[in-house]
Amino acid sequence: MKISTKGRYGLRILLDLAIHDDGMPRLIRDIAESQEISEKYISRLIIDLRKAGMVRSIRGAKGGFRLARKPEQLTLLAIVEAMEGRLAIVNCVQTPETCSRNGDCATYEIWDQLNDQIRDAMSQITLRDIIENHRKRSAGAGYFDYCI
Numbered sequence: 001m002k003i004s005t006k007g008r009y010g011l012r013i014l015l016d017l018a019i020h021d022d023g024m025p026r027l028i029r030d031i032a033e034s035q036e037i038s039e040k041y042i043s044r045l046i047i048d049l050r051k052a053g054m055v056r057s058i059r060g061a062k063g064g065f066r067l068a069r070k071p072e073q074l075t076l077l078a079i080v081e082a083m084e085g086r087l088a089i090v091n092c093v094q095t096p097e098t099c100s101r102n103g104d105c106a107t108y109e110i111w112d113q114l115n116d117q118i119r120d121a122m123s124q125i126t127l128r129d130i131i132e133n134h135r136k137r138s139a140g141a142g143y144f145d146y147c148i
Contacts, residue, residue, distance in 0.1 A: 039101060077123040
């Protein structure tokens with residue numbers, strides 16, 4: 001299992017919106033500049049975030065994007081799965097019927113349990129937690145730098 005740029009950048013977009021929430025919608029241009037991600041890529045990613053109900057768009061001259069839910073309501077698991085699809089460490093965990101060894105596999109339960117543990121751990125981390133971590137790490141630094 002590897003989280004792609006799509007999942008990581010989706011989280012960065014949400015974090016950017018949360019950190020810069022001053023009551024005004026945020027422009028894609030501002031997110032792109034702050035996060036050093038192309039506007040074109042952000043435009044594509046934000047579609048998935050909107051479909052998942054995590055971001056809402058505001059139209060008009062003072063339009064842009066805002067979080068659609070409170071940061072404590074957005075889990076890392078929900079964000080990654082909105083961007084990447086259902087999380088699975090191996091394919092057979094998600095679709096056991098596609099494996100010819102289904103039923104005879106000695107490792108299926110191990111993969112399934114590990115997958116559940118990873119999903120559970122990710123569901124315990126909220127965007128609020130990530131915001132707090134960002135604030136602790138960047139206190140006094142004067143820049144916006146993080147990685148997951």
